[in-house]
Amino acid sequence: MNAINTGFGIWSPVVWTLLFLGVLGIGFWIWGAGRKDYKKNSDQTKPFLAGNEEPDPARLHVSGDHLYWGMTAGLRAYYDRIREWHTGVLSDYFAWFIGVLAVVFIVIGLLR
Amino acid sequence: MNALIFNAPVLLIAIPLLGAFAVPLIGRISVPLRRIFTGLIALLTTACAGLVAAHVFTSAAPITYVLGGMATLPLGMHFPIRIILEVDGMSAFMVILTALVLITAIFYSFPYWRRRSGGNMYEALFLLLGAGIFGMELTGDLFNFFVFLEITSIAACGLIGFRAWQGKSQEAAFKTMTLYTVSGLFVLLAIGLLYGEYDGLNIAYLAAHIGGSMVDKIALGLLLTALAMKAGAVPMHMWAPDAYGEAPAPIAAVLVANSQASLYGLFRVLFTLYGLTISVTALGWILITLALLTIFVGVTMALIQSDIKRLIAYGAVSQIGYMLLGVGVGLATSAGHQPFGLVAMQGGIFHMINDAACVGLLFLSAGAVIRAAGTRNLNRMGGLGHDLPWTAVFFMIGSFALAGIPPFNGFASKLMIYESTFRYSPILAVIAILGSILLLAVFVKVFQSAFLGPRLGAPAARPSGWMFAAMGTLAVVVIAFGLFPGFFVHTIVTPAAKALWMGRDAYIGAVMGG
Numbered sequence: 304m305n306a307i308n309t310g311f312g313i314w315s316p317v318v319w320t321l322l323f324l325g326v327l328g329i330g331f332w333i334w335g336a337g338r339k340d341y342k343k344n345s346d347q348t349k350p351f352l353a354g355n356e357e358p359d360p361a362r363l364h365v366s367g368d369h370l371y372w373g374m375t376a377g378l379r380a381y382y383d384r385i386r387e388w389h390t391g392v393l394s395d396y397f398a399w400f401i402g403v404l405a406v407v408f409i410v411i412g413l414l415r
Numbered sequence: 416m417n418a419l420i421f422n423a424p425v426l427l428i429a430i431p432l433l434g435a436f437a438v439p440l441i442g443r444i445s446v447p448l449r450r451i452f453t454g455l456i457a458l459l460t461t462a463c464a465g466l467v468a469a470h471v472f473t474s475a476a477p478i479t480y481v482l483g484g485m486a487t488l489p490l491g492m493h494f495p496i497r498i499i500l501e502v503d504g505m506s507a508f509m510v511i512l513t514a515l516v517l518i519t520a521i522f523y524s525f526p527y528w529r530r531r532s533g534g535n536m537y538e539a540l541f542l543l544l545g546a547g548i549f550g551m552e553l554t555g556d557l558f559n560f561f562v563f564l565e566i567t568s569i570a571a572c573g574l575i576g577f578r579a580w581q582g583k584s585q586e587a588a589f590k591t592m593t594l595y596t597v598s599g600l601f602v603l604l605a606i607g608l609l610y611g612e613y614d615g616l617n618i619a620y621l622a623a624h625i626g627g628s629m630v631d632k633i634a635l636g637l638l639l640t641a642l643a644m645k646a647g648a649v650p651m652h653m654w655a656p657d658a659y660g661e662a663p664a665p666i667a668a669v670l671v672a673n674s675q676a677s678l679y680g681l682f683r684v685l686f687t688l689y690g691l692t693i694s695v696t697a698l699g700w701i702l703i704t705l706a707l708l709t710i711f712v713g714v715t716m717a718l719i720q721s722d723i724k725r726l727i728a729y730g731a732v733s734q735i736g737y738m739l740l741g742v743g744v745g746l747a748t749s750a751g752h753q754p755f756g757l758v759a760m761q762g763g764i765f766h767m768i769n770d771a772a773c774v775g776l777l778f779l780s781a782g783a784v785i786r787a788a789g790t791r792n793l794n795r796m797g798g799l800g801h802d803l804p805w806t807a808v809f810f811m812i813g814s815f816a817l818a819g820i821p822p823f824n825g826f827a828s829k830l831m832i833y834e835s836t837f838r839y840s841p842i843l844a845v846i847a848i849l850g851s852i853l854l855l856a857v858f859v860k861v862f863q864s865a866f867l868g869p870r871l872g873a874p875a876a877r878p879s880g881w882m883f884a885a886m887g888t889l890a891v892v893v894i895a896f897g898l899f900p901g902f903f904v905h906t907i908v909t910p911a912a913k914a915l916w917m918g919r920d921a922y923i924g925a926v927m928g929g
Contacts, residue, residue, distance in 0.1 A: 305898065305899045305900065305901045305902065306900075306901045307827060307830075307831065307900045307901045307904050308758070309758065309830050309831050309833075309834040309835070310754070310755045310758040310831070310834045310835045310838060311834040311837075311838075312834075314826075314827060314830050314900070316821060316822035316826075316827065316897060316898050316899075316900065317898060317899075319821055319822055320822050320898065323822075360868075360869035361797070361869055361870075361871050363868070363869070364797040364798070364867075364868035364869060364871065365863060365864075365868070366793065366794040366795075366796075366797065366864050367721050367792075367793030367794050367796075367860055367861070367863075367864035368721055368793075368794055370859070370860045370863060370864070371718060371856065371860065374718075375718065375719055378715075381715070382715075382719060385712065385715065385716065386719075388650070389653060389716070391653075391657075393589075393590050393593060393594075395653075396590065396594060396651075396653045396654060397594075397597070399650045399651055399653065400594070400597070400598075400640070400644055400651050402650075403640055403643075403644075403650065403651055404601075404636065404637070404640040407636045407639055407640050407701060408633070408636045410697060410701060411632045411635055411636050411639075411693065411697075411698075412629075412632060412636075414632070414693055414694045414697050
């Protein structure tokens with residue numbers, strides 16, 4: 304009752320979830336087998352920064368615009384064009400609307 | 416009880432409509448009383464939606480409700496003259512979707528809007544919007560469809576610009592209202608053309624007589640473009656990020672259901688009104704082309720947003736593409752009735768309710784985040800997971816579901832779309848999968864920016880009880896639909912898909928007889 308037919312096969316999320324939980328359990332078992340003789344809340348559990356003064360944690364946060372900058376820079380030609388189209392000007396919104404209407408009319412008009 | 420079930424379709428429109436006009440009056444007496452009244456109206460409406468859906472899904476044929484009479488065709492007449500509500504599997508499916516979004520959004524709104532003025536009008540417009548959406552989904556009459564479309568437009572734009580002290584809200588409401596008005600006029604023009612040709616406005620009557628003439632084609636072009644624009648299909652989507660971004664968070668969730676009601680109207684026109692009278696392969700490819708553009712442009716635009724609500728809005732736009740893709744392939748294959756076409760339809764329609772639940776959850780979570788952070792700019796957020804752990808979990812559930820990560824609901828519907836569209840043309844599935852991968856990247860960005868990292872300021876305010884309950888309800892729906900997709904596909908999705916794909920004759924027969 305929980306599975307669906309996708310046309311190519313079957314998707315059963317309950318089976319998938321059980322397998323996922325099994326794999327998660329194995330992961331925890333491996334993690335639990337690690338060393339336990341470290342000193343909690345000591346320097347042993349802090350990130351190691353060699354020599355330098357530790358910066359303010361707020362300055363270390365990677366904010367939204369810093370993620371995927373490489374990807375967006377690589378696609379600059381596409382993004383320059385697509386940003387140009389999103390002008391925020393109402394008359395441009397109408398231009399797109401009328402443009403699509405014209406294309407739809409042509410396609411439908413050609414149909415028998 | 417039988418009378419209640421019999422009258423449930425009209426009550427589903429009448430209760431929120433009358434409630435909308437009563438709310439400002441009750442609000443003058445007492446604000447807490449008004450909230451209780453609005454909550455009761457929402458609960459009653461949801462109960463009616465449940466009754467309508469249960470009745471339709473257990474009936475063999477669509478159910479009809481005639482206002483001012485009993486028979487769809489008055490004695491001795493060959494065409495319907497009264498206002499008729501006609502509810503088949505697709506309408507019932509849409510009613511469930513809308514009720515789910517409305518009930519969660521209104522209860523979220525109570526604490527969300529508590530400290531703001533204008534609660535009377537907010538709740539009145541909210542209920543009016545709900546009545547309009549239900550009307551669009553239940554009516555069997557094209558002119559009434561237009562009337563309800565206009566009701567939703569007016570109420571939606573009132574709510575988008577409800578923060579009257581913000582210039583951007585006013586600008587977004589103005590832009591949306593102008594586009595909605597022009598698209599509404601196009602819909603009215605199309606209805607006028609069909610009325611002039613066939614002397615009727617009833618959808619079943621028109622479907623029985625429509626022949627595919629040039630006038631029919633012009634009407635189809637107008638309806639298709641206007642409804643696709645209201646649904647937010649690229650390149651006519653540009654109002655959507657403005658509207659979703661500036662509307663209050665719970666209203667943004669309801670606007671998603673509103674867009675999907677327009678999508679429902681588009682599907683009703685293509686499958687039921689026109690059927691096979693015009694080349695379905697070509698019409699299917701129009702939908703598929705719009706779908707591919709919508710997926711790709713929506714998700715790539717989401718990637719570069721730094722405003723959390725505009726980002727989710729572009730994500731929501733991209734999801735309209737998946738629905739158009741599934742149903743477009745279903746339309747293109749509807750003449751040959753190939754089995755994968757039905758799976759594509761099921762995937763597209765299943766994705767509608769999945770999208771409403773997970774985009775709704777994302778908008779509600781974003782509302783809690785914005786309240787806590789005091790900004791919508793992702794570059795100024797960080798570390799909110801320390802103070803809002805449950806909001807972070809809800810946001811993660813919504814993000815994973817929308818990006819199609821198993822075992823959440825978005826994966827089930829997207830898998831059906833990928834595999835069935837692959838059978839039609841592999842490149843369609845490739846673009847759809849690429850869109851999902853990019854969408855996951857988009858939400859990784861939001862999660863990292865907003866919830867992870869060190870605290871950037873004072874401890875953030877947590878969402879109150881009703882906000883938490885609304886988000887929790889949608890999260891449970893997302894998980895339940897993901898873990899038990901077979902049950903929901905069998906119970907509500909397949910009847911909806913079959914009602915469109917092979918139910919045209921039954922829809923016509925329920926009104927015209929024979």
